[in-house]
Amino acid sequence: MKNSTKRLAAKQSRTRSSLAATARIAPVSETHRLILQVNTNDAAAMNLALNNATNVTEHYRELREEVKIEVITFGPGLHMLRDDTSPVKARIEQMALSTPEISFKACGNTQDKMRQAEHKDVPIVSQAQVVKSGVVRVMELQETGWTYVKP
Numbered sequence: 001m002k003n004s005t006k007r008l009a010a011k012q013s014r015t016r017s018s019l020a021a022t023a024r025i026a027p028v029s030e031t032h033r034l035i036l037q038v039n040t041n042d043a044a045a046m047n048l049a050l051n052n053a054t055n056v057t058e059h060y061r062e063l064r065e066e067v068k069i070e071v072i073t074f075g076p077g078l079h080m081l082r083d084d085t086s087p088v089k090a091r092i093e094q095m096a097l098s099t100p101e102i103s104f105k106a107c108g109n110t111q112d113k114m115r116q117a118e119h120k121d122v123p124i125v126s127q128a129q130v131v132k133s134g135v136v137r138v139m140e141l142q143e144t145g146w147t148y149v150k151p
Helices: 002-025 043-062 075-081 089-098 108-118 134-143
Strands: 031-038 066-073 102-107 128-131 147-149
Touching: 031 043, 031 075, 031 134, 043 066, 043 075, 043 089, 043 102, 066 075, 066 134, 075 102, 075 108, 089 102, 102 108, 102 134, 108 128, 128 134, 134 147
Parallel strands: 031 066, 031 147, 066 102, 102 128
Antiparallel strands: none
């Protein structure tokens, strides 16, 4: 009787180990999800974020896998999405047409602060959506399993 109990316990342990190993390698989601944060008014950093977004999109297209990317800007990085100051405006316009997997989010808190400081409207490119807080948006996406990268 003791041997059959030991065999059953060993079999259950192997089954649990096999399930645990499978769980570790199983994808969390069928869609890959990436946050790219831009918080500096630096054209090179902005272009790097756009390069990263393009490269990730192309990688998963080749694999025929879905991907969603949000480029989230706040602080000085909001200039990336400002209609009047963006050094990458033309590139964003082109990417919005060719890569619907990539979306752009502008921090509303930063926009309000810039509006107050500059005493004028702070227009955002039409390809971007204003969210209340860029940092909160990053947090909320991370809490739902999105991958975060700061280029």
